[in-house]
Amino acid sequence: MQGLVSAGYIEAIASAPGVLNVASTPEGLEAAAFAQGLFKRGGVGLFIARDESRAQAFEATVKFFEPTLETVRLPAWDTLPYDRISPTASIAAARCAALTRLSVGLEFGAPSLLVIATASGVAQRVPPFARLSGASFTANAGSVVALEKLTAYLETNGYNRASTVRAPGDFAVRGGVTDVFSPGAVEPVRFDFFGDQLESIRAFDPETQRTTKQLKTAHLGPVSEVLMDAEAVSAFRRAFVAAFGAGADPMYEAVSARIRRHGVEALLPLFYERLETVFDYAGDRLMVGLDALAESAISERYAMAVDHYEARKAAPTMRGATPFRGPPPDALYLSPDALKEALKGRAVRRFSPFEAEPGSPAISLGGRVGRTFLEDRQKPDGNVFDAAKAHIEALTKDKKRVILATWTEGSAERLAGVLADHGVGGLAKVESYAAALSRPKDRASTAVIPVERGFETEGLAVISEQDLLGDRLARPRKKRKAASLIAEAAALSPGDLIVHQDHGIGRYEGLKTLEVSGAPHDCLDLTYAGNDKLYLPVENIELVTRYGAEDAAAQLDRLGGVAWQSRKARAKQRLRDMAEELIRIAAARAAREAEEVLPPEGVWDEFCARFPYEETEDQLSAIDDVISDLGSGRPMDRLICGDVGFGKTEVAMRAAFLMAMSGRQVAVVAPTTLLCRQHFRTFSERFQGLPIRVAQLSRMVGTKEAAANRQGLADGVIEIVVGTHAILSKQVSFKDLGMLIIDEEQHFGVKHKERLKELRADVHVLTLSATPIPRTLQLSLAGIRDLSVIATPPVDRMAVRTYVAPSDPVALREAILREKYRGGQSFYVAPRISDLDDIASFLRQNVPECTFVTAHGQMAPTQLDEIMTAFYDGQYDVLVATTIVESGLDIPRANTLIIHRADMFGLAQLYQLRGRVGRSKVRAYAYLTTPPDQQLTLSAEKRLRILASLDSLGAGFTLASHDLDMRGGGNLLGEEQSGHIKEVGVELYQSMLEEAVNALKSGDEEAASEREWSPSINVGVAVLIPEDYVPDLTVRLSLYRRLAELKAPDEREAFAAEMIDRFGPLPVEADQLLQVAGLKALCRQANIAKLDSGPKGAVFTFRDTGFPEPTSLVRHVQSRPLDFKLRPDGKLVAPGEWPDPTVRLKVLKGLLETLARLAVRQAA
Secondary structure, three states, X not given: OOOOOOHHHHHHHHHOOOEXXXXXXXXXXXXXXXXXXXXXXXXXXXXXEOOHXXXXXXXXXXXXXXXXXXXXXXXXXXXXXXXXXXXXXHHHHHHHHHHHHHHHOOOOOOOEEEEEEEHHHHHEOEOOHHHHHOOOEEEEOOOEOOHHHHHHHHHHOOOEEOOOOOOOOEEEEEOOEEEEOOOOOOOOEEEEEEOOEEEEEEEEOOOOOOEEEEEOEEEEOOOOOOOOOHHHHHHHHHHHHHHHOOOOOHHHHXXXXXXXXXXHHHHHHHHOOOOEOHHHHHOOOOEEEEOOOHHHHHHHHHHHHHHHHHHHHHOOOOOOOOOOOOOOHHHHEOOHHHXXXXXXXXXXXXXXXXXXXXXXXXXXXXXXXXXXXXXXXXOOOOOHHHHHHHHHHHHHHOOOEEEEEEOOHHHHHHHHHHHHHOOOOOOEEOOOHHHHHOOOOOOOEEEEOOOXXXXXXXXXXXXXXXXXXXXXXXXXXXXXXXOOOOHHHHOOOOOOEEEEOOOEEEEXXXXXXXXXXXXXXXXXXXXXXXXXXXXXXXXXXXXXXXOOOOOOOOOOOOOOOOHHHHHHHHHHHHHHXXXXXXXXXXXXXXHOOOOOOOOOOOHHHHHHHOOOOOOOHHHHHHHXXXXXXXXXXXXXXXXXXXXXXXXXXXXXXXXXXXXXHOOOEEEEEOOOHHHHHHHHHHHHHHOOOOOOOEEEEOOOOOHHHHHHHHHHHHHOOOOEEEEOHHHHOOOOOOOOEEEEEEOOHHHXXXXXXXXXXHHOOOOEEEEEEOOOOHHHHHHHHOOOOEEEEEOOOOOOOOOOEEEEEEOOHHHHHHHHHHHHHOOOEEEEEOOOHHHHHHHHHHHHHHOOOOOEEEEOOOOOHHXXXXXXXXXXXXXXXXXXXXXXXXXXXXXXXXXXXXXXXHHHOOHHHHHHHHOOOOOOOOOOEEEEEEOOXXXXXXXXXXXXXXXXXXXXXXXXXXXHHHHHHHHOOOOOOOOOOOOOHHHHOHHHHHHHHHHHHHHHHHOOOHHHHHHHOOOEEEOOOOEOOOOOOXXXXXXXXXXXXXXXXXXXXXXXXXXXHHHHHXXXXXXXXXXXHHHHHHHHHHHHHOOEEEEEEEOOEEEEEEOOOOOOOHHHHHHHHHHOOOOOEEOOOOOEEEEOOOOOHHHHHHHHHHHHHHHHHHHHHHHO
């Protein structure tokens, strides 16, 4: 390739026998050289990267230089050797997909295949080639396949049965429809059976569950390297007894019963006669590429396995626990000798960024690391972009082609824009190296090539984003998943307390099918005081909302009693008063004016370009919201509800930048001195080199400096101040305060907030929180404050694995050592200062290998600061602390959290604590320990259960709504924090408040009661989703709830299409349910409270308020005396002969459409 690597060197890489050392190949150049050599040679290539991030970057770089080359990734398990937990399902599936692809070999005439593995991935032995290649399943549309055979295959090969298929490795069986998400597949597939005939195979979108295309064939591969077929289970039993003897062992019993227990993968060698290596799968013509330091990384993985094995063997067995039983390291991992043996006689290419030593057998590609611009970045008056422009001009003068490499599309666009402002013309984005070659040589290009450092060869110069801007940590953005934020938390399950609009608090017992007018009808079975029963038809499900917490102390209402109506009326009046006050506050804010603040051109883009991550979609929309608020000319009052570590601080920094650059001051308030110090550091680093002074006010600042900072604020020479509530003291005055940023809002008490309110007459307010207190969340949900939710996790972020278990010294020792050995740190958090000494002695006795330090809030500020700085700098392995670490501390290396006596913490506290870990790209672990000999209280158990279930990323918002459930939202204006919500239940309270606010805004008092009624419909047809059509009760109930919320006919049509897609052709009952939902919507428009219909006609009963326009109704009835009769009691009768339910539904729809048109015409 022109300007890259000479043809002679490519020939040498492709054809040299044995080992060839390739020198002077910086990262990026080796990807191009290896890919081109493989193309020339043909066959299979295996590149071994030293770690996961290198493997990712190598693959992306290969795609740029050789886009047509097929690549496959082989990752390592994300667990440590002999862990008692299994690897993440997606990683195990990706590994199996790679091995399955390798077992097939070159297919469809492809000349070559490149497998990109990590050192740890290759160090791990794999199942025999013959077993894994025989473990695939192929099905063709139109063929005969037994559904039982498919299900048995999925269970044997590690697939996970789910109610809805969303992730690789999931499968769901619903009658004759089976959904499967095979590892390595882009989309899941849906098999539609008729008996044993496989009628169709369709690919579908896992988010919408809608079909995307028809397929003729589907290939399924195993999800786990542990196959659970009869042969493997039998081999395991023999090997286990031979190695460890007979005796009770939970793992042995589980495998014998074909149950996959956590950690079964560590016993992989026992399932097969012998294990093989990745090299055995690839064949003899394999060409191996070794990344710099890859061989030592493989040796380190083996040494770690030996270390863990011996530590496990030597650890004393606790009373009642099973002794450690695991195969020796050689059985599961490649030793350095085994690696040498595996590479013997193969074509091996060792890449090194350094020059070859004189006299050593090597070829040198002549590449070198490019310029880093470090000095230009550090000069106070220097501008790195001007330096870049000069450098690009010098390179093109030297006849070199220039490519600017960025991590993401967004970065490429942004960088091109900033450089264009500085006079670099003609920049264009290219997708491949071939496209770059087609451009004029004196024109630089931008491209997505994730290299950390740029490089230069004779004819090419690659300048990386990191060279220009310092550390870049962005990763390619993955497709965003649309998340329904609170719906899942609100799913009803039997035993939940509910609130019926008309009858009050009852208990939901489940779904029941009743005969109504001779037809089956699904109803919600509700129990009230005195064991009274109420059966609510599913089409009226919207009358029921969850009460909130499963609080057994809540008093059930009596059916027909007056207590509920009076409670509801009281709550309604209070809500109306509250809504008036809230509207008054909001109106006062809206009436006030603030100076418009717009992003300054040029400088704004440069400031944004300094952000070292790729912004997520939600983050960008939150930033846009803030920019439009500031430009609106009215004071902003916005809550950014973003999960821990999801980038709320960046939104705040951009807002602060805009305000400070407009000449006004910004105050950033944080609840603790530690968080305050961290924000001060972050802000100082980001604003370096800008004409903006950042200062700090907290206990950490000396008296002299604090006085100088206060003076600076009063004089206006300090633009941004970061501090604790010390900022709120009367001593602090601002010359021109423009914005107040409140971080971790849930930690400020009411008194502090009152003082904040005084500050904020015409000040912009930005509140940040992962778990807003119920009151704040309620204000935002009710539309009184603006709300931006950041629910998209940063790319590559993994959810924290959460374990709730009685305290176990062996497991805790293992957790701390696991973190230490992977180069990380741990938090050990206790609820009380008195617990810290016990934890310290536990660590000294059980984990002597680790260094630890203790911290708590009663220490002197300077001492605390020294401890936290030392921990931040990695001087200690474990920080033993009280909840002082809860608020917003960001230590990326700390990825294990152990909570002592987790039952003593609140839900939001636990969530915040868990957010201290998992802030980088590695898997984080949280251990919530409880006393082994003590019974937990019900609410503590519920808190821990909720936290363990919220293991998805971005669950803070769901958590806040759970907390609203558990505590109540209280009065939004006064000091009480838990309150009236309990009288009517959280969801109803929320909707009543929203209605009261909207009614006052619109001035229409009647509108508020619109949601309080739902037409009762009895038309003598079956109204249900049959159990054999959708067997999962939770899914069925959520479908009923969704249907109740659909207003327009086209929404119901789309819903029907989705159901047909997901579950098969609609049964008659479900079709009638959809039609009844349509009738109900028309009844609401025509103000009809009740519709009774049978074979001989129909009776329409209007609400007490009557038909919207009686005159036009009477005129219409008189004009059609055969179709309608109006009775003296105001009911409308439509006689007819409609014995067939289908005809009856059709006629009723026509009649109701006519009535709805009359009502709407009047309303218009």
